Amino acid sequence: QKKSVKFAGVTVFYFPRKQGFTCVPSQGGSTLGMGDNHALMENFSLSEYSKVQQRWHKHLLYEQHCQGKLSLPMGHKLAHALANGSVESEEEEWNVDEYYFLQPLATRQRRLILRQAGVKKIDGNEKEECKDIRSSREVCGCDCQVHCDPETCICSQAGIKCQVDRLSFPCGCSKDGCGNPQGRVEFNPLRVRSHFIHTLMRLELDKK
Structure with a gap:
């Protein structure tokens, strides 16, 4: 009998946002990280979590469209949904997995996200440290x-x-x-x- 792994559900842990100090962006500093301890935990069935992800991805696509970051040919099913404002409708079904959601954030956006998360003082030394690391990577x-x-x-x-x-x-x-x-x-x-x-x-x- 072929062995396989089966998942019964999904547990999601939510962590508070903080300055990262663990990665090197292509520009600037103010990296995004998360706290050491989670602040919230939620349990979902597999079907529930799939719906949550679909809804969240639709929301992200709508935001990218509003910001001019998403361009689709006319006649595309998603383009039609965006034009009608029904992109976040529960009835609309289309494969959101075809699109990319991890978009690079500019330094200004990262700083704004940190401030909105309650980070009062952003360590400016990280900017210089990231700059030094980027420079060292060019010497290879x-x-x-x-x-x-x-x-x-x-x-x-x-x-x-x-x-x-x-x-x-x-x-x-x-x-x-x-x-x-x-x-x-x-x-x-x-x-x-x-x-x-x-x-x-x-x-x-x-x-x-």
């Missing part, structure tokens, strides 16, 4: 230009592969000019996107 990879000499390439000397995330960064070697015996890894957005799509398809098949 070898400084080879097009060609890599195994005798002078710092990646080769460290026993690691050269890596290229975008043109000439962090390593400046080309595919044909890299002489690092450990090899060279180049970021391929198409491969990453393909892996993402295949993963989603597999998850959908598992649901069925």
Whole structure:
């Protein structure tokens, strides 16, 4: 008999908001974190929680639409719901899981969220710490230009592969000019996107 895991319900813990100090945003500081102890706990059945998530996701989509962050072609089912103001209606059924909800927040938005959560004093030192970390992350990879000499390439000397995330960064070697015996890894957005799509398809098949 095939073993499987079954879930009977969902327990949600709510934590108070506080300044994070645990991540490095692409700009500024004022990171978002949560308190050490939860302030509220709720229990849901699986079906109840699914409805709660659907309702919350619809609300987020509506907010993104109002802020001009969500653009959909005319004739799209969601575009029609937004135009009619029925996006948060319980009767409207459409797959909100097709959309992304984790949007990056600007520094000003993060500071506003912290103040609304009752954080009276935002530690300004975090901004400088994040800036230093971002700067240190830029100092990586070898400084080879097009060609890599195994005798002078710092990646080769460290026993690691050269890596290229975008043109000439962090390593400046080309595919044909890299002489690092450990090899060279180049970021391929198409491969990453393909892996993402295949993963989603597999998850959908598992649901069925």
